[in-house]
Amino acid sequence: MMQAVVIGSGFGGLAAAVRLRARGYEVRVLEALDQPGGRARVFRQDGFTFDAGPTVITAPYLIAELFERVGRDARDYYELLPVDPFYRILFADGSRFDYVGDEERLLAEVARLSPRDVDGYRRLSAAAREIFEVGYQQLADQPFTRLSDMLRVLPEMLRLRSYRTVHGLVASHLRDERLRQAFTFEPLLVGGNPFSTTSIYLLIHWLERKWGVHFARGGTTALVNALVRLLAELEVPVECGRPAAQIEVSAGRVSGVRTTDGELLPADVVVANADPTVVYRDLVDARWRRRHTDRRLSRVRQSMSLFVGYFGVRGTYPDLAHHTILLGPRYRELLNDIFRRRVLAHDFSLYLHTPTRTDPSLAPPGHETCYVLSPVPNNRSGIAWSEAQRAEYFERILASLEQRVMPGLRERLVTLRTLTPHEFEHDLRSADGAAFGPEPILTQSAWFRYHNQSEDVSGLYFVGAGTHPGGGVPGVLSSARVLERLLPDAAGSRAVRPLVSVP
Ligand SMILES: Cc1cc2nc3c(=O)[nH]c(=O)nc-3n(C[C@H](O)[C@H](O)[C@H](O)COP(=O)(O)OP(=O)(O)OC[C@H]3O[C@@H](n4cnc5c(N)ncnc54)[C@H](O)[C@@H]3O)c2cc1C
Secondary structure (H helix, E strand, C coil): CCEEEEECCCHHHHHHHHHHHHCCCEEEEECCCCCCCHHHCEEEECCEEEECCCCCECCCHHHHHHHHHCCCCHHHCCCEEECCCCEEEECCCCCEEEECCCHHHHHHHHHHHCHHHHHHHHHHHHHHHHHHHHHHHHHCCCCCCCHHHHHHHHHHHHHCCCCCEHHHHHHHHCCCHHHHHHCCCHHHHHCCCCCCCEHHHHHHHHHHHHHCCEEECCCHHHHHHHHHHHHHHCCCCEECCCCEEEEEEECCEEEEEEECCCCEEECCEEEECCCHHHHHHHHCCHHHCCCCCHHHHHCCCECCEEEEEEEEEECCCCCCCCEEEECCCCCHHHHHHHHHHCCCCCCCCEEEECHHHCCHHHCCCCEEEEEEEEEECCHHHCCCCCHHHHHHHHHHHHHHHHHHCCCCHHHCEEEEEEECHHHHHHCCCCHHHCCCCECCCHHHCHHHCECCECCCCECEEECCCCECCCCCHHHHHHHHHHHHHHCECCCCCECCCCCCCCC
């Protein structure tokens, strides 16, 4: 039987393992950390359950189809709960906007803030839908391993004017500054600056409108556990605490993976779910890297990073939405500080996650589980994130939350922990401590992103945020779809057709 080793157990790696198994490979997954999930791992502390990373689940069919792919019913493994509103956005001037899925309610929200923008929003949503139909339904699960793949889609991308930025496109339809912010922050959820990210990413808006925003009962960790359970049933071990140290290559082809404890695991196919920059740099000997030289790897522009503060609170805040965006007084300039100047600004825009609004079981009775996320520069900034720095930054954020949405917060704190660019670099092994792999600008997207099939080493493949199509749970699950199109199947034939279609 053909053997495959998957390096990393993020959503991309777990999805790849299911698909490899479905194609007849003998598979094992190596995970460096002591638990699966990667960015979607879980922290349990003082009775609180904190999902470390993803919380907004969109395009749920991408998860369900992994179960269907191997003849299972996803409903036997996890439950998704709809979230309404998708997000509540609070502006610096005290006004608010509920971003909801229902068209009539959404138009009423737009009209409440800015009646003259209602028609503009209609045009914007039509544009988002058109971009989605091309960008998502035709590009996201297609391989971009040859230049001809790119040339094939170029006319459509030009027609959609994808050289425009997300902000450029939104601002051409909406005049109210608050609405412009409300409809442009989404690229930040996949590591992109709305002022430089290609407008293709506006497809996220339509993706959410089309399939809704969901939360898994028990937290995102319940989805990770469901996939690990499925893999166990398929006899695919997920070996935690086992970092890969080297991808062994013989005559330009993978031959196996060596773990840090020195064991050599033979492999016909290696699928790297870890950050491609780091995989090439640290796991593939330089003599096999004609294209991905150290110099080229160091020139990749990595996405921004994140400061995440997790906290448990005594008492509840029934007025809070599940997902709240708290925008600060500056927008473009703050993003410049993060992406260009790479300095830690004094102000911030925050995402507040309160999962206990949907699933109270994530905290002890009468308590609230929360995390607050602030986009910050990646480690090219030189910020050390010492204990004192992170405590001071977290304190400023908590004071702001207390003043804006959670009165009495600091007296009610029960437990705290933080995640910074330092952990992204040293625990999750991401280049420059980036939270989402290479920044999703046009010149680092599709064919310009790390290919799902290595040009340097045959038998080496990539899934996950660093490769095509990019970050976010739908993106990394789509990368595993791309993988399945590229793989030779275990009997030696090639997959040529989509194995599960988009509903
Ligand atoms: C705080 C936060 C919030 C987010 N919120 C959302 C959201 O709400 N919705 C959404 O869709 N997306 C969200 N994202 C983005 C999304 O979480 C990620 O893009 C996605 O989970 C990344 O999955 P991945 O497959 O690339 O793997 P990762 O999660 O990056 O996992 C890679 C794994 O590889 C392992 N690894 C690395 N090197 C080695 C090695 N040498 N040997 C063995 N293992 C190795 C790592 O330990 C890690 O477990 C969020 C991200 C963060 C950080």
